[in-house]
Amino acid sequence: MAQGGKGGPAHAGTLRQERAGGRLVGGKPQAAVVEEFASFVSPGRVGVYRALGVDAVPGRREGVYVWDLDGKRYINCRSSGGVFNLGHRAPAVVNALKQALDVLDIGDHMLLSEQRARLARRLAELTPGDITYSFFTASGGEACDVAIKLARGYTGRPGIVSAENGYHGHTGFALSAGDPRFKRHFEPLMPGFHQVPFGDVEALRRAVDETTAAVIFETIPATAGIIIPPADFFPAVRQVCDAAGALMILDEVQAGLGRTGRLWATDEWGVVPDILVLGKGMSGGVYPLSAVCYRAHVDEFFRRNPFVHLTSFGGADLGCVCALAMLDEICRPGFLDHVRSMGERFERGFAALRKAYPGLVAGWRRRGLMMAFELADDRLGPMMTYALGENGVIAVFSDFRPRAMQIMPPLVIQPAQVDEVIDAMDRALGLVESMVAAGAPVPYTP
Ligand SMILES: Cc1ncc(COP(=O)(O)O)c(C=O)c1O
Structure with a gap:
């Protein structure tokens, strides 16, 4: 390609000038x-x-x-x-990132990481019940993909039940779990996905059977219009999952991390999911990060298959530092x-x-x-x-x-x-x- 790319040398000069002027904001x-x-x-x-x-x-x-x-x-x-x-x-997060930039970078996702270990330990302390392990990803959609892979891998079953009008992201498994309107243009998607009306326990009972790997719901569906489930819904979901041997996944990408006035939205219903998905606020607004936090027994699948999901930017060391600073803020008295x-x-x-x-x-x-x-x-x-x-x-x-x-x-x-x-x-x-x-x-x- 010619010097300066499609815009030619003059265009490249303008770009250089904009950068040299240091006007990241309001240059035009x-x-x-x-x-x-x-x-x-x-x-x-x-x-x-x-x-x-x-x-x-x-x-x-x-x-x-x-x-x-x-x-x-x-x-x-x-x-x-x-x-x-x-x-x-947020000053606390921005300062943590600035300090981290003096000594860290993204890190190598294939190697072990001090920052990932610190953040995962903190999440284990804060998440409900015996949620112990965290797998870090770069986006909420990817985190939902991992949650669904984990459920299929752990149970050896194909079925995933989710909510009509639900939204879990635009990546493969997450898209398949979302409302059909997100899927048009892209079908055929993954088989084995089935939707029920959110809040309808009887429909859920009919949909879940011995082929179901997991039920995945947003704790408070946002794209559907911020729908608050009936008080007995999540306890019933827990019971339906337990009876069928299926995992319960709660997507708290929007509802978690203090948004509802509780650390985790599910705390309102006193229900511990097998897998809790976090995103968005994890970033502290400055470094993308999301997480799949899950109960100890579910790790059996990753123990047998420790390299089954790889992501270069998932759990970047810099992102973990930001997330730890964010958690300190939302845990302040x-x-x-x-x-x-x-x-x-x-x-x-x-x-x-x-x-x-x-x-x-x-x-x-x-x-x-x-x-x-x-x-x-x-x-x-x-x-x-x-x-x-x-x-x-x-x-x-x-x-x-x-x-x-x-x-x-x-x-x-x-x-x-x-x-x-x-x-x-x-x-x-x-x-x-x-x-x-x-x-x-x-x-x-x-
Ligand atoms: C509930 C929920 N889950 C998952 C996602 C996907 O997150 P991301 O955009 O980081 O992939 C979103 C995004 O809006 C969301 O609202």
Whole structure:
């Protein structure tokens, strides 16, 4: 290829200048960055984000706030599904990473690792019951793949039962366990997967038999609309799995690590899964990491097959350092009390909004700061996403239940910032009301 690649030497010079100037953020006007993204990354996504009014490019970021490249400030109530549980650039994690960069790198995934051992030991102390071992991966989807491989390998059975409207990632086994809508375009996928309605014990009983390797559910399904299961559901899932000799996998990629006001969402139901899947927040928002944590007896399969899943970037030493710093933060005395109290503050705000906009607001569902703000119909979710963006809040509707706005602020949000979000929601509902009255089209239908 000619020097400078397709853009030629002049283009290469511009890139060098941008880097030399040290302007990682805001080196170009926002509109130019959007054009560049559309030209070289994804015109399709830019089209959708433009329609939804969320085509701002995140620039400076700190705590619960993100500023776009034009300088407009937003409160992040998406948190990338929990990646930013500690807010953006949490000082404790960023400092741990900076120090680690002086002595460590990713490490060699085939060799042993001091950092992986430290993190796994800490997770064994913190996870429920006799969950003992951790296998580290680079993404939540890969972690779900490993969980399903482990279940099939351990039991020697093929069947995997999961939830309709579930989401476990876009990789092979995880995609197969997700809702059929994620699979179109890619079939045939892996055989042996079967879906049941989430929360329906009788359907689960009918689906699970002696060929079932595992049942996998999100503890609180997020993409489905933050659905809180009935109180007796998970104890019944445990019992159905035990009766059939199948493993129980809980995917807490979004719901774990303090999001619900408990360290693990499953703590609310007092149920210990055989395999607990973690991701997103594990990264502390700065270094990708996910984990499959499992009970001691299940390790029998990996003991016989210690090299059965390899991943160059899974459990990188730098990522383990960040995860340990993140765990120290969420285990501080009072941290989970704070999550619960901020959730209650949101709930009081939601109640006032329902009173003010009875025609638009249907209710909410919530555990800690894992919250769905439910609108009256599915048209209103995309409109609300647009209207919140206009009013300085990033929040999105749920793919499978567009009327359910996912409100997932960083867990470190402060009382005045909760009030800021509620005020912005008030203004956004006013805007949605006028959009509906004017017969405005729905900006986007998922
Ligand atoms: C519940 C759940 N599981 C798994 C995943 C996949 O994680 P990743 O995007 O890191 O592959 C996600 C991502 O949103 C998720 O919400």
